């Protein structure tokens with residue numbers, strides 16, 4: 001009894017929103033103690049990234065009624081994180097971010113359980129991502145956002161009227177910051193635009209033309225990139241440049257200084273060298289706090305329905321005065337990622353190997369090194385070798401047989417594709433339909449059996 | 450490399466060593482350390498603020514554990530100020546952190562001179578009466594003040610100070626200072642040494658666009674009574690002329706010249722914003738004038754004399770297609786002119802200081818240099834006293850907000866955030882603060898809001914039932930995510946004010962946590 005009153009007063013402030021009926025709320029909102037308890041017991045949130053945004057997100061979610069959190073991050077703590085990643089201390093440098101962040105929040109907020117995952121996002125099986133109610137992204141890379149977005153959208157299924165099936169929707173909130181600026185957005189796959197629908201918001205970085213670096217350098221950055229991209233390879237034949245090796249960085253710096261002196265160009269410093277070579281984005285605590293708070297609030301509202309939600313993209317700019325703006329972007333109806341999936345029509349005789357060859361040739365996919373999954377079943381897996389061996393024998397079997405002889409179904413394929421001349425990991429959802437099977441043998445509804 | 454420098458690397462790239470030094474010298478006072486206050490300070494402590502003083506008279510209750518990360522089980526029953534202060538200290542041992550267990554309202558009443566020791570005061574979760582009193586105290590003591598409040602899914606941030614001048618405003622998009630519409634003799638002289646009709650295609654495509662535009666503009670004025678292109682037709686004709694000079698399709702320098710030709714067409718002279726600053730009565734300086742206004746006075750003289758209507762040159766040029774040699778030479782020409790302009794400004798500053806009876810060397814060379822380089826971007830921010838705004842808001846603005854759909858929720862929250870304080874003054878609790886009696890609170894809040902609107906001269910204006918209902922539902926809850934948002938903004942504005950870099954927000958920021966359509970209200 002004492003315990004239950006204790007819980008009531010611990011959520012003194014949040015209870016006002018979760019227990020009381022409201023006028024400007026989500027359509028599914030059912031206020032009451034059950035809602036609060038369900039949030040604690042059943043809602044699970046995955047936080048992707050334990051950096052500037054991730055640390056804030058974990059704290060904010062732990063204090064917004066969620067008790068089951070998981071966090072995934074492959075990085076270790078560095079000294080330059082400490083001006084904003086407030087869960088880390090100097091003595092933590094070198095330790096995995098996900099583990100330290102989870103531990104610190106659990107120490108402070110009792111009753112919260114946070115499972116850390118110290119690995120790359122691609123290391124996890126797709127199914128790992130399916131058991132969360134919502135995914136919160138605190139990332140600084142476009143590739144990683146793109147990957148998680150594809151994973152979340154891959155769960156999405158459409159009904160025969162091309163309407164998204166409610167129970168297959170995996171919502172995401174996504175934040176990003178740079179200096180005094182940032183964005184927070186809500187992605188409800190199938191309903192609001194996914195990351196890929198509005199990929200034009202993140203144009204690829206413009207690189208300096210090599211001829212400028214080699215022939216007509218004008219700025220300090222040109223001299224640095226010359227040392228980094230041209231001179232390094234000339235001198236260190238075959239040895240890869242490692243931006244995290246201070247000796248490598250110092251070499252690039254001293255070469256850049258020499259070049260700058262030769263051409264009479266001012267401004268090469270060690271700090272600028274690091275900035276240019278590592279493409280360092282300035283980052284401060286306040287902007288991360290603002291953006292993460294917006295994302296956490298949206299997470300709470302989406303899961304509980306206790307208020308309306310952001311629709312669907314918030315930009316924040318504090319660099320000159322203060323500006324916030326909400327933009328309602330629209331879905332790209334032909335989006336490869338959040339649409340119903342690329343349609344692949346096959347004869348029932350096509351083997352898994354032939355199918356994979358087709359994916360490599362398919363102009364919209366250009367997908368190589370494919371691993372293929374149908375429902376819960378791995379049809380073929382590239383790595384680790386043990387699993388590869390186990391699934392290798394499937395390659396010569398007809399896909400139709402492997403999929404349980406049903407007329408059509410969704411298949412998930414992971415692999416790599418080329419984007420902006422860069423190889424990136426990707427996940428694609430494919431609608432496989434077998435030709436020559438009439439309605440009588442349509443086992444559509446038996447897909448899961 | 451020293452550890453603090455690496456630790457602060459990502460922010461030094463924004464505000465530099467100078468900005469960091471200002472932060473490390475600043476002493477901050479926080480009133481009330483609930484989540485809004487705690488989160489504001491957290492962001493400042495991480496960034497290495499000099500010292501913090503946390504003031505709160507309350508003890509930690511169980512409910513605080515649900516919304517404040519800076520307290521935990523072991524804090525229950527202890528001074529909240531003490532516990533929050535200790536947690537903040539853990540984040541950065543370079544910060545001097547102390548606390549005073551006292552209610553801010555009591556300090557405001559009994560010890561107003563207490564606040565004059567601080568660089569800036571952050572006042573969170575205060576009610577109107579205390580805000581107004583504190584505002585007067587800080588204004589008189591010349592201490593910067595920021596109010597922040599979280600209330601359910603709404604809240605606000607408001608800066609209050611007499612005047613804040615920003616020299617290094619570092620705007621996002623600001624037109625570079627190339628003077629292509631008004632080149633000085635050295636720039637013209639340099640352009641004359643370059644032949645646009647050179648036959649070597651490599652040389653031709655490495656002539657910087659600055660040179661192309663200076664020469665072509667000069668050629669144009671010779672045949673147009675000394676005038677630059679001004680009509681739409683003339684501008685098009687000028688661009689076509691540029692295009693005709695291309696000898697190959699891949700000449701990026703000519704493409705850049707066509708794109709930048711608007712810099713030739715731009716009107717000469719200073720912006721209206723800068724005109725307003727030099728016309729300000731404070732530019733008539735005396736011995737009590739601040740360094741900023743002394744420098745503005747010298748700028749005014751410069752513009753009227755040596756500048757020929759222009760501000761001192763900034764001295765930097767953007768990257769452009771060019772041979773290294775031409776580019777480096779251009780850079781030197783711009784830098785030399787900026788240096789010459791700075792020396793004139795400096796001389797004028799020294800003379801003015803002498804005239805007003807101050808030490809001519811009392812403003813450092815570095816400060817004058819920064820002022821001269823950034824003269825076109827100067828910004829002066831002023832904020833009304835809270836009491837003035839509350840008693841007589843700017844009517845046309847208020848009317849606009851009340852009738853404009855984009856502002857209706859924000860202005861509704863603005864009114865209701867004030868109405869809940871009146872409510873609390875009358876009924877000793879906030880509407881919906883305790884369970885039960887919700888219907889009565891709703892009707893009382895409505896009455897209070899209507900009477901407030903009528904006091905503000907907005908008879909007949911009403912707020913929606915939905916919003917009044919929501920405000921009662923909020924029951925003065927301080928939600929962590931809302932507090933982190935409001936605190937994040939407050940801390941960012943503190944940084945801008947203390948570093949004197951970047952332009953701080955104007956007006957009152959009203960947070961709309963329902964759909965994030967927040968607004969700035971200038972009342």
Ligand SMILES: [Zn+2]
Pocket residue numbers: 193194195196197198332335336337338339
């Ligand atoms: Zn999409």
